[in-house]
Amino acid sequence: MTKRVYNFYAGPATLPLPVLKKAQEELLDFQETGMSLMELSHRSKPYDAMHKEASQLVRELMGLSDEYVVLWLQGGASSQFYMVPLNLQLKGKPMEYVNTGVWSKKAIKEAKFYGDVNVVASSEDKNFSYIPKDICFGDKAAFAHITGNNTIYGTEFHQWPKIPNDIPLACDMSSHIFDKVIDPKLFGVMYAGAQKNLGPAGVTLVIVRKDLLDRVPELTPTMQKWKTHAEKDSLFNTGPCWAVYICKLSLEYLKSIGGVPAIEKLNRKKATVLYDVLDKSGGFYKGHAEKESRSLMNVTFTLPTPELEEACVVEALKHDMVGLKGHRSVGGMRASLYNAMSLEGVQKLAEFLKVFQEKHA
């Protein structure tokens, strides 16, 4: 028997076991082609059918209308930090961003190469421990941009900001895509590196409202235009075939367990189990995020001393729980509870933390 651990890494991250098993089962012979999907032409019929199915599952699970295109791109979410302003810029209009952490800052930095950027709200004053309230975007903006879930700090938007009419909202959904039901019509662009809540590293899911595809300046390199990829159904060049395939399996699995409403319910339960331990620890475990901004996906907390934090991570390892060391910007610990993390895994971690506290408090 292969030994599997409870993987709390922030990304690349845990995947559903049935997805890995299915990939294993099909590894040497993908749908009776006598080849692995890795060996299959991206122009072949079996690949094409799989590719279309992946995009269709995104549409279905998210409730996307025909007004949107689904793209599978390379270069990570980090490439979208420049592709968003490059593709959405409008001469003379500012681009407006909310700064909720390191990933927002990186997005802002890239936007500045293309024109004026207004940072309309920020939570930097408290080390990004909250999502700003009453965010106000101007009605002259080319577009607005937010980071939906802040992987490093463990904060998440639970209400979407109001956007003036006709201004597209772009959202970096890298660490929360499909974690809860959303109304896609609120967004002009949604993008996510797959390696957190969707699939493996190597592919970025980008969803764009079709009317926004024509904004891109003509003198833009072909590969940098969303439009290029939209016109060829993300098969303009050789895409990340294997990564798309694993995403497809993971979307299929999500559908089989009841889709986004079901996983949202489970995610809320998981988060409650863990946040309850923090809240009932009498201050031994201190959550980094303010309560109303708490992420369903990344739970960040500190212990009374760095020594205890290290001991806790080491002790957890002995119980087959890995990836709990916090990001250096926050310190302490971080447990990522992505869609593929089981309730059982979270309960095990919660029990472990209670016992650890009893031993060390």
Ligand SMILES: *Cc1c(COP(=O)(O)O)cnc(C)c1O
């Ligand atoms: C991890 C992460 C990124 C970076 O993704 P890459 O695919 O590594 O470029 C961007 N935004 C958020 C919110 C992330 O969590």
